[in-house]
Structures are given as structure tokens and as C-alpha cells.
Amino acid sequence: MPKSRIISSQDQEPSVQLLDKKGFIPLYYQIQRALMEQIQSGQLSEGDPLASEEELSRYYQVSRMTARQALHGLKTKGYAFSEKGRGTFVTRPKLEKNILHLQGFTEDMRQRGMKASSRLLEQSVVKADDSLAEKLKLTSVDRVMRLRRLRLADGTPMAIEESNIPLMQFPGLDRIDFAKHSLYQTLRERYGVRVGYADEIIEALPATREEAELLTIPKRASILSISRIILTTQESPIEAACSRYRGDRYRASIRVPMTTIE
Numbered sequence: 001m002p003k004s005r006i007i008s009s010q011d012q013e014p015s016v017q018l019l020d021k022k023g024f025i026p027l028y029y030q031i032q033r034a035l036m037e038q039i040q041s042g043q044l045s046e047g048d049p050l051a052s053e054e055e056l057s058r059y060y061q062v063s064r065m066t067a068r069q070a071l072h073g074l075k076t077k078g079y080a081f082s083e084k085g086r087g088t089f090v091t092r093p094k095l096e097k098n099i100l101h102l103q104g105f106t107e108d109m110r111q112r113g114m115k116a117s118s119r120l121l122e123q124s125v126v127k128a129d130d131s132l133a134e135k136l137k138l139t140s141v142d143r144v145m146r147l148r149r150l151r152l153a154d155g156t157p158m159a160i161e162e163s164n165i166p167l168m169q170f171p172g173l174d175r176i177d178f179a180k181h182s183l184y185q186t187l188r189e190r191y192g193v194r195v196g197y198a199d200e201i202i203e204a205l206p207a208t209r210e211e212a213e214l215l216t217i218p219k220r221a222s223i224l225s226i227s228r229i230i231l232t233t234q235e236s237p238i239e240a241a242c243s244r245y246r247g248d249r250y251r252a253s254i255r256v257p258m259t260t261i262e
Contacts, residue, residue, distance in 0.1 A: 005188060019060055028069035035070065038092055039079050050088045076187050092249065104152045105159065105243075107184075114153040120179035121214075122148040122158070125167065135229050135240040136166050143167050145174040147183065152212050157215045158249060163241040170238075187238070196233040202226050204247070215246050222247035 019030050038044040051059065056067035058222060071088055074080040082088045104117055124146050128138045136144070152161040158262045165173060170191050180184075187193040206220040215223070224245040231237050 004073040007119050020061070026069075027060070028066045028073065030164055031056060031060060031062070031067070031070035032073040036077070036079055044090050046092055048090045050090060052087060055208065060230075107182075115155075116153070117152045118179055119152065120148075120177075121150055122146060123174070123178060128166075130163055132240055136164070136237045138166055138168075140171075144169075147178055148150050149178065158246055160211060160214055161241065162242045162243075163239055166237075193231045193238060195238075196231050196235060197210045198201075198230045201225055201227040205244075207244075211244055215244075217248060218245055256259055 021027065037042070043251075044050075050071065052065050053067040053071065056062070056070060057064045060067070071080065071082075075082065078182055079091065081087050081091050084138060086118070087206070093189060108116075108118065125143050126146050128136065128140060128142050128144050130140065132138065132144060133140055133142065136142075138144070144166050147163045147165070148163075149161050150157055151161055158231040165183075170187070170212055173186070173191075176186060182252075184195075188195075203225045204222055205225045207215065207217060207223045209219060211217075212219045212221060217223075225242065226245070227242045229237050230241070
């Protein structure tokens, strides 16, 4: 397919308007792919307006239906969104959170080619309340390390994580600076923890005022909340945690094994 430049609605006429109209690749997909290349290369940034159906139709000499399919494909893939009366705008695809794969934020971002960092919100030692004591099989006098961090990817706030870890199992854990160190790597390498599985509860919730400010999202915007209890291979609970992910950047995914359908 010849290279083409697709413009936003604020640009002038494009300098090149080439489509391969004799090939087997549908015209709408050629336009969609060129738009995606503009977004991925950074020529079109998040929040930039895209050309309208009418403008794309005129630029490429295609039908309004073809232009509409191209924009619809971008929205389906998570590269654009529309606002009634305003137009279509560039956005970033949501990150898939595989809920069947237990993985720390740092490793998750590394595999996506993004740099993970943290802002420490709280690191304290508190008595286990009734709820925590039940989850972690503790008494009301046992203490836990409470760790709250704002997690960032390439400098963008992505999630707020709260972890509660029983100190009786991990003495000295509260003296480690987790603004600089990975919690799970520390548990694995320093304390020899072998994680068996996690019990998780997933909810869609409105962001609190604090969450909205920390994640730089609108008040009461949707967030993906995952509450979990992590257990070792000996089925000993070692963490009660809750992660709040930006709903505009995350969605949960799951692969369901084949079962008998009746």
C-alpha cells in the first residue's frame, strides 16, 4: 500500500492521498491502518481530533460508509473515541489485565516495554482489624505492614495499590523502602516466598475524590478494582491487597477453558 498522510480535523488538505484501490486490502482498512501508524508514531497524540467521515471521504475519494468503517475500526481497537456534537478523538488502547495470570505491576510493565515507577503514599505498621485478621488468619493484636503506592507507567499514573502483609511472617519488611524496591521480588528473594495462588474479587467502581486526583481522571470515573488474598504453596495467606486501575486504560481479560455446554 502506498504511504499516505492522514490528517486531523484541524489540518489543511493532506499532501498525499494515495490508496491502493486495485489491491485486495479493503479501502476502509487501509485508511484505518494509516491512522493507527500516525498514532503509534506520535504524529497524532492522545486528545487530537481526527478528520470526520465527510473529510476522510473527500480526501480519499471513498464513500462515507468506507470512511465510517475506518473510524469505527479505530474505536473498536481502542485508538479513538467519539463525543456527540464534538467529533472523534485519539486515545490510547486499554491495557489487558489477565486476571488468570498473577503478576506484579513492575514485571507487567517491563513486558509491555514500559518503565514502571512508584510514588509512596503510605508505609506504616498497624494492628490488624477484624477484616484483615480474618483474611490473613491473624489475631487482633498482630501487626501488618500497610503499603500504599501510586503506580506509574512511563510517568503516567495507572493504578493505586494497597498491600497488607503480616509482619510476624516477614520480620524487618517494614524497614525496606518500597518506593525503590519491588514488593514481590523482595518477598521471593529475601524471604523465600513461593506463591501458590490468589483469591480475587473484581468490581467496577466509581473513583473516590482521592483516587480521581491521584490517577488524574474525572471525579467518579470508572475504575477496575481487584481485591485479592495471596496464598503460598502451603496455603498460608501472606497478603491482603486491593488494586484500583484506571478504567480508561485497563480492562480485565480471561481465557475460559472448554467445558460441556448443555
